[in-house]
Amino acid sequence: MRKLTATLIACCFTLGISTGVWAEAANKVTFPINSNKYTVNGREKNMDSKTFTEAGRIYVPFRYLGYSLGAGEKEVSYDISNNTAYIQLNGQTIVATLGSKFLQINNTDVTMDVAPLLRNGRVYLPARYIAEAQGYAVQWDASTNSVLLSKEELSPNQPKIATKKIQSETDILIVDIELPVISGLRNTELQESLNKQIMFDATQNQATHEKQAQEDKLASQSGEYPFRTHSLYTKYQTIPTKDVLALIILSSDYTGGAHGSNYRQFFNIDVKNGKLITLKELFKDNVDYKQIINPEVAKQIKASEESGERFFFQGDLAFKTISDTQPFYIKGDYLVVCFDQYEIAPYASGFPEFEIPLSQLKPYMDDNIVSLIK
Structure with missing residues (x-):
């Protein structure tokens, strides 16, 4: 799903003015293009500004995205002194700073494909990363000309x-x-x-x-x-x-x-x-999971370096293989492989994480594990 209409999925949003909107957690949220309305679980709500498209991206008001995902009115803010937007959401502190491609979620850097920008006194940020951190899938719904955020019921x-x-x-x-x-x-x-x-x-x-x-x-x-x-x-x-x-x-x-x-x-x-589940237990007994994960990590490292988004160690310190006890977690449709600071990259690169689509791994995964996540 990550590659599907990539320029549209990289949705962005702006910080709006508070108008007394209440927070409501949702399993399905839609933001239609060129509209000041959005829906939460099928209920239509109003915004003080419209969504719009630019350079293939869809921009959605920041504050209302926060509301739709469950943030309260006091949990969405913008600090003009340091050009930083904040959301307190479900135990997470989310911080986005103008000019930086790193979104901070509980002090962990998540790399975005664009940096936040300021226009007409409003801050615009990539929405996908915040929604996905809350367990939502982000898609472009061509039938309604809308951005769709959806989450399976727990x-x-x-x-x-x-x-x-x-x-x-x-x-x-x-x-x-x-x-x-x-x-x-x-x-x-x-x-x-x-x-x-x-x-x-x-x-x-x-x-x-x-x-x-x-x-x-x-x-x-x-x-x-x-x-x-x-x-x-x-x-x-x-x-x-x-x-x-x-x-x-x-x-x-x-x-x-x-x-x-x-x-x-x-x-x-x-x-x-x-x-508890180990990384090895995700895969069938006869599968060398390192030989599947290592090339994907190496490919993403190369792409990140070529784009200038993040830098990694070279030579003897460069990434060679994941360990037997490699940290990971499951996030929706992805396996996320995690590294410590300084493990394969300098301090400025934060905690490197590599998302691998489960659809790509499914042929090698243990059937019992697949039934737990699908």
């Missing part, structure tokens, strides 16, 4: 996710942690194990940062260097796809120096059978 096996916050602030360390707490998973033993592991990892991480902050503060008193307050932030993202739940935990810290560090944990849960 499986009844999907568990509920609550948020546990751990917050503190001292003169040496700022801590702001949000952790997922899983309930309603069929396998209660796995549920308890995951909740305990996530909490244990977070508290250990906090203790490590507290110790380091104290040591750095003490060392700075010798006068060799000034002490800068350390910080630790943790957020999470959930991506449900039928009977699979991807759970991603992102931590960012600052302990001095030019910039902080970012690192992630991935859990891919078969919610129907109550177990």
Whole structure:
């Protein structure tokens, strides 16, 4: 679906003026071309500006896209001082900055095909990436001359996710942690194990940062260097796809120096059978999945470098193969293969991710896995 009418699918939107519209989550949203109306689950709603096309792209008002995906009125904003637009949506913080092709979703960079632009006092951004991050498929509907955002209804096996916050602030360390707490998973033993592991990892991480902050503060008193307050932030993202739940935990810290560090944990849960899924288990027993994934990653790296969107290490540090424990997650119609910062690219390239269509992988995939996601 990614290649289908590519210039039309790369939809964009602008920040509009608030008019008291309420938020409503939807399974189906349509934005017709040259219209100030849109529909949510078949109900027609009004906008204060019209959609339009330019250079083969369809532009949709930013604020109303946020509303249609479930954001509240106060959760969509624009900061004119730094030319940045924000959406708070389903536990995600989405940030887009004028002139940058990187959309930030919970501090993870997602590469867009165009940079946000400003026109007539409004910000225009690619819509597809935000919609897809929320689990929506984005298509061009020729029958209605509209952009269509659609999402399958969640499986009844999907568990509920609550948020546990751990917050503190001292003169040496700022801590702001949000952790997922899983309930309603069929396998209660796995549920308890995951909740305990996530909490244990977070508290250990906090203790490590507290110790380091104290040591750095003490060392700075010798006068060799000034002490800068350390910080630790943790957020999470959930991506449900039928009977699979991807759970991603992102931590960012600052302990001095030019910039902080970012690192992630991935859990891919078969919610129907109550177990974790490894990358190897996605494929049939006789399939060498590395020989399928490696060429696709290499091809996307080459395309990204040729376009100038992102740069990767060369020579001995260049990408050669995925690992036996390669991080990944399922997002709708795609397998997303993930790498850490500095693993195959410099810091400025963020977390490299490579989306591979499941339709391309289906002949090699385990039938039980296919039934979980389709």
